[in-house]
Amino acid sequence: MVDTSRRTIADIVGPAFTIKSLSARFGKPESEIRAAIEAGDILSLPTTDGVNLMPASQFGPDGQPLPGLRVVLAELRRGHDDAWLHAQFLAAKSPLHDDRTIAGELRAGELLDVLALAIQTAEAWSA
Template sequence: MIRAAALRLTDSVLRRLLEQFADGTVSASDAVESAMNHVDRNRRSDTHGGDVNRAMSLADAALGAEGLQVSGTAVRELGRRVAEGRMTGDEASALIHVLLAYGTPRTEGPASVATLDDRVGPFFDSTSLLDLLRLSADALAASVENRDVLAVVTADGFLLYPSFQFNENGEPLPRLTEVLADLDPDLVDPWGDAVWLNAPGDDLDGMSPAAALRNGRAEDVIRLAGQSAFRRAR
């Protein structure tokens, strides 16, 4: 399988690394690390940094919605290089076959495992949020339906409410309803919406859209929400 994957690659360096791995002359971790170093040195990213981070965050959200752990492994780093445009899907797929079959090395760094909680959470459950907001269950349900409050659903069907959308007094994000109306008109991807709102980006000078809303930049956030919705629909 590895040799067949190597034959499909046009990059001679990556092809040789796979062949060396198949021959047993390099380990899985060395082959993948060398491949990533090669593309980092020789290929430019053709994607805006903020777009890459949002793409990775949305991928994490998709895993989290399925109840899967989001890991900072070499597989994730290969995905980042695809998002950056440094690596093709075929190249990443060939290297992922190596990792799946022979063990996935962890990448170096202070945070080897990142969960969806790191990107979106922590969360309130319904009971704790009702206590904070001093609302009835019906009033909270109406707030979610009106998009005054963002709720996400876990893989086992529980409603959770990302805490970043409230301040310490329980006040919601200003103009969240307008942002969600532009970002996700049919409310089909609440996890993706939560990740987008909480992901820092260059377009907002390093702030997340949620932080920008709290800092009086609602018009900028609404404009970016509309642009993001357009890209999702393409």
């Protein structure tokens, strides 16, 4: 049996940025990042110590959110409004291609397929 009690955030959703580290990495003002979180443009994971973590997998190499991320997150919220659950969805192995995560599908431009998965997943969560 595998002991999952000691799993780290990186084990669950991969590497993540704080607001400060995202700002430093891509030169974005922290206020702009906070506004994007509030608008639902990027996924932010609240922690018990009050830090917001943003999975790195949701950003392209230029620091912009992956194309279509906002609409996918909005669809997932319809099913269940839990950022940690949404992060796990994005980090999950894709049923479309064995070598990609769902976030990887977005990165590859497969928005319509990812959106269909998000709709299906949201419906299952709300059932």
